[in-house]
Amino acid sequence: MAVLVTGGAGYIGSHMVLALIDAGHDDVVVIDDLSTGFEWALPPEVTLVVGDIADQDLVAKTIREHKVEALAHFAARIVVPDSVADPLHYYLANTVKTRALIETAVKEGVRHVIFSSTAAVYGEPEVVPVPETLTTNPINPYGRSKLMSEWMIADAAKAHGFSYVILRYFNVAGADPRGRTGQSTPNATHLIKVATQAALGQRTHLEVYGTDYPTPDGSCLRDYIQVSDLAEAHLVALNHLRKGGESLTLNCGYGRGYSVLEVVDVVKRVSGKDFEVRISPRRAGDPAQIIAGADRIRNELGWTPKHDDLDGIVRQAMAWEDALGKRNRK
Numbered sequence: 001m002a003v004l005v006t007g008g009a010g011y012i013g014s015h016m017v018l019a020l021i022d023a024g025h026d027d028v029v030v031i032d033d034l035s036t037g038f039e040w041a042l043p044p045e046v047t048l049v050v051g052d053i054a055d056q057d058l059v060a061k062t063i064r065e066h067k068v069e070a071l072a073h074f075a076a077r078i079v080v081p082d083s084v085a086d087p088l089h090y091y092l093a094n095t096v097k098t099r100a101l102i103e104t105a106v107k108e109g110v111r112h113v114i115f116s117s118t119a120a121v122y123g124e125p126e127v128v129p130v131p132e133t134l135t136t137n138p139i140n141p142y143g144r145s146k147l148m149s150e151w152m153i154a155d156a157a158k159a160h161g162f163s164y165v166i167l168r169y170f171n172v173a174g175a176d177p178r179g180r181t182g183q184s185t186p187n188a189t190h191l192i193k194v195a196t197q198a199a200l201g202q203r204t205h206l207e208v209y210g211t212d213y214p215t216p217d218g219s220c221l222r223d224y225i226q227v228s229d230l231a232e233a234h235l236v237a238l239n240h241l242r243k244g245g246e247s248l249t250l251n252c253g254y255g256r257g258y259s260v261l262e263v264v265d266v267v268k269r270v271s272g273k274d275f276e277v278r279i280s281p282r283r284a285g286d287p288a289q290i291i292a293g294a295d296r297i298r299n300e301l302g303w304t305p306k307h308d309d310l311d312g313i314v315r316q317a318m319a320w321e322d323a324l325g326k327r328n329r330k
């Protein structure tokens with residue numbers, strides 16, 4: 001019985017594919033339109049279907065041909081400020097297309113769904129760390145587009161009898177410790193990626209978006225989770241569902257926040273490079289602080305992170321960025 005990974009050629013999806021292969025799953029199929037993903041990010045034993053998750057004929061055919069039992073749905077648009085500038089695109093890419101995908105999965109009898117949601121569904125939380133029970137209140141179109149998908153999945157599961165795990169990722173960072181894949185999107189906006197590019201001289205400087213937030217040093221606080229630990233959370237979620245476990249919504253983070261300025265310090269120390277940092281105005285759509293209440297996933301699924309170490313995450317990101325720079329210069 002196969003696992004269908006949408007967006008499997010992307011950053012987190014490609015780590016999920018490797019985690020499945022490493023765990024001995026021999027039938028993994030990916031649907032990806034390669035809009036921000038890369039065919040080379042996939043190991044050769046994986047089937048890649050190049051196409052759109054909303055192409056219902058293509059998705060139905062793929063599910064039937066591979067006898068897909070479980071869907072891990074990563075495909076999305078992911079940049080918060082872009083969602084503020086072009087909300088309708090985000091509602092189409094993340095919400096409308098997820099509706100089409102789930103409809104196809106229901107028609108074709110897919111039994112389990114694992115959905116990539118986000119801490120952005122909490123918006124500007126009144127309590128940190130944020131428990132899953134906190135009322136969701138997204139403050140940007142990206143978070144809203146994902147929250148609507150969560151609701152659709154939960155409602156459809158109840159009506160049509162599949163089970164799901166919704167994983168709300170906090171800030172995903174780092175790379176495969178064996179160097180097989182990493183965050184490869186050109187012009188990426190994620191802090192740790194941008195900072196490592198500055199350290200490697202691939203950017204002239206780093207901008208810090210706002211030091212006037214109500215946080216200890218005035219810059220935003222985030223909970224950075226290493227990407228292979230996150231992939232592992234999907235594996236334990238899949239096993240839980242396969243054993244008949246109930247549907248769950250779980251935060252994925254370590255429960256500790258780092259400020260933007262702290263991250264910059266770590267990147268400078270680990271790299272030994274003192275790159276230029278410019279303090280800039282706030283960026284649209286950014287909450288001041290978001291840190292995971294991280295107990296539920298450990299208690300419900302027995303997930304045990306192995307890479308909870310910001311220095312290590314930065315080292316992995318640097319190694320990947322360096323390798324990617326060399327690949328792109330070839």
Ligand SMILES: NC(=O)c1ccc[n+]([C@@H]2O[C@H](COP(=O)([O-])OP(=O)(O)OC[C@H]3O[C@@H](n4cnc5c(N)ncnc54)[C@H](O)[C@@H]3O)[C@@H](O)[C@H]2O)c1
Nearest residue numbers: 007009010011012032033034035036037052053075076172
């Ligand atoms: N990166 C983070 O910090 C973060 C945090 C929270 C949640 N998430 C969620 O994780 C998921 C994966 O994010 P990522 O960082 O790997 O992004 P990514 O852009 O690297 O990966 C997304 C993948 O989906 C593919 N894709 C996009 N739209 C598609 C479509 N309509 N049909 C087929 N393929 C399509 C892209 O080509 C790409 O390979 C997303 O759902 C995102 O919302 C990411």
Ligand SMILES: O=c1ccn([C@@H]2O[C@H](COP(=O)(O)OP(=O)(O)O[C@H]3O[C@H](CO)[C@@H](O)[C@H](O)[C@H]3O)[C@@H](O)[C@H]2O)c(=O)[nH]1
Nearest residue numbers: 078080118119120170171189190191194207208209220283
């Ligand atoms: O060059 C940069 C890039 C980022 N930041 C700041 O760093 C923090 C983290 O930003 P970024 O790495 O872009 O991540 P977020 O905007 O927090 O969003 C990420 O984390 C969310 C979950 O918290 C996910 O939902 C999103 O998909 C993912 O992009 C924010 O305060 C940014 O303002 C800077 O100061 N300079």
